[in-house]
Amino acid sequence: MSSSEQDYEKMTPKEKEQYDKLQKEKEDAEQAQLPYKWKQTLQDVDITIPVPAGTRGKALDVVIKKKLIKVGLKGQPPILEGELCKDVKVEDSTWTIEDQKEVLVHLEKVNQMTWWEHVVTSAPKINTKAIQPENSKLEDLDGDTRAMVEKMMFDQRQKAMNQPSSDEQKKQDMFKKFQQQHPEMDQGENELINNSIDGIWQKD
Template sequence: MSDQPDAAAEKELRLKEAVEQAALPYAWKQTIADVDISVPVPVGTRGRDLTVVISSKKIKVGLKGQEPIMEGDLPSAIRVDESTWSLEDQKLVEIHLEKVNAMEWWPHVLTHHPKIDTTKISPENSKLSDLDGETRAMVEKMMFDQRQKEMGKPTSDEQKKLDMFKKFQEQHPEMDFSNAKLG
């Protein structure tokens, strides 16, 4: 059986998605932790001409006295205090939204707009140095344990048990540990 029909259907879906996204009155991109939106406005627009309202679950962008360019519900909550907007070159409103749940991809910016297939997103490689201390330590431990397993050696937790057992053996030479099982 050939994969051609699947590949053709996949390509058609990608094309449909691209057309739907291009038809939106804004462009957007995201990382796992944030969303950036670019909203074109007429050249010469000043900040005082704009109405930009960002709340934890809603957003509204437009020119004062006119219908909003974009308005509606966000798919998930954002951190309002860490989200910003600015007017670039008097023609583009740039909006940065910090996701509350920094572990999810958004299928769309406004819930009434067409969705993208979030399963096709390939995340950017993050550096360990970008992570906070606790997360970094956890990731480094997981990486160490994975390497140990690949080499057939004990993981950090298994090594800790072995060390404790060895210490106990040394403290109790009178005991027979020949049938002892760790696990």
């Protein structure tokens, strides 16, 4: 845990609420200053970039690579340019111009189990821990992926509350069950069994 996380944990609930509010206001102000708007799910990122009214596709210079993006008007400085937060699937990423006034860019994530902190690494970061699970469209995921995402979200919430992760909880439950089945075990033997469970868990 970093020193800032430790400081946060020491705050009272009221102090945490105030801190979170200030951080959100700061984040919103930083995002509002960007020359584009963006949103994401675990699978993709959608970016909306305003351009002068009447702009046609042939007047645009758009480049989408695995870890790079550039969007702008030909002969002018790019509106959006830089190294992407994470890799994208170039073949599944697209762009289009809408009503000759907005460029819509769709980026398909390679790693569909992580939230992006920003579109390009030079931009201000958002707090991905504050993203709500429903934004991920869990109902659109297949069974295994959905279970993995729900586990990830649960572990994230548990960490925020300084509680054990789902794996740690299962390990604790396993050890308690063993203790109940073998009440004759002394403390030394219990520690030995607990360490053995640790070893088995790490191998899995």
